[in-house]
Amino acid sequence: MASRAFVAPAKPIFRASLRSSPSNGLDAFIPQLRKMVFEYCETWPTSANMRTYILNHLEDVARQNPHCEIVVKNRPHGEPIVRGFYLNTRDKVIGLKDYEVNGIQKKVELLLDSSGAKIRPLKGSRVVESTTEAARGIWSGMHVDAPFKI
C-alpha cells in the first residue's frame, strides 16, 4: 500500500469573500440606458417638433443604439416628454415643450450618455472614486524609525 500524502484540511470559504463590487467598464462596458419612452400628442402644436423628430430621426437613433428599447406613446392633450429608464432603477424625465428638433436630439443624446446616477457635485473629493486600498499602505505613527515623543 503506498503511503497516503498528507492533505491539509480545507479552509472554509466565507460567502462574503466571493462577492465582487460592480465595476462597469473595467473589462466590459454595459450601456446603462435600457429604455426611452417618447410621449407626444397627435393634435396639439406643442408636440409638432416632437412628431417631426419621431418621423425623421428616431429610427436612426434606435439603430445606432441597439441596447436601448424605444417606445413611442400617445399623450393626448399633454406636453411632449421623453423618459429614460436606467439599469440602476432610476429614470430621467425631460420635458420637450419649447425645443426645436435639434434641441430634442441634444436631450436624447443627454439621456444616452448618462448613467442614471443621481446628479451630485463632482468636484473635490469625488474626482477620483476608488475602492482599492492604497498600494503603498497607510502611514502609521507607530511604525516609523523615530516615533514622536511628547
Place this chain on the structure above:
Amino acid sequence: MSSLLMQTFRCLPRLSSRCLHTLPSTTSSALELIRSQPSQYIVATLAGRKYLLTPRDILTVPRLNKVSVGDVLALSEIHELGSREYTLRGNPVISPGIVKVDATVIEHTKGKQEVVVKRKRRKGYYKTIRNKHPYTRLRIGSIDIPLVTQVAQS
C-alpha cells in the same frame, strides 16, 4: 536601453539593507519587482492634470468632447508607476511600452447646478449665473506591465 535606464528606480529607505544587495540593474528586473507586489498605482496626466490612479477606480475629468460613451482610451502620459515598496519614475514620462493602462468612458454627465450671484451695491448691478459643469467619467482598467522581452520583440 540607455533611455530606459534614465528612468529612476527607488526603493523605500527602510528596505535599504535588502536593496543594497538586490538593487536591480536592468529595467526588466526592476519591473519584475514592481509586478511581483500585490498592488500597483500610477500617476498619469489626463486633461492637463495629474492624478494618482489605481485599477477599478472612477476618474471624473472635464468633458472630453471627442470621445463617446464606451470608448477605450490608452493613457499615454504616465509619470510614475509604483507599488508598496518600489517606484519607477519617468523623465518626465515613462516610455510608452513599459506600462499600459486603459480607461473606458462610462458616462458624460453634468455636475450639480451652481448659482453664482454677482452684485455691486448702490449701482443697480445684480446678476445671477446658473452653471452645470459638463464632465466625463472614466473607469481605469488594470495596470499591465508587459515582460520586457515581449516589448523588445515588438
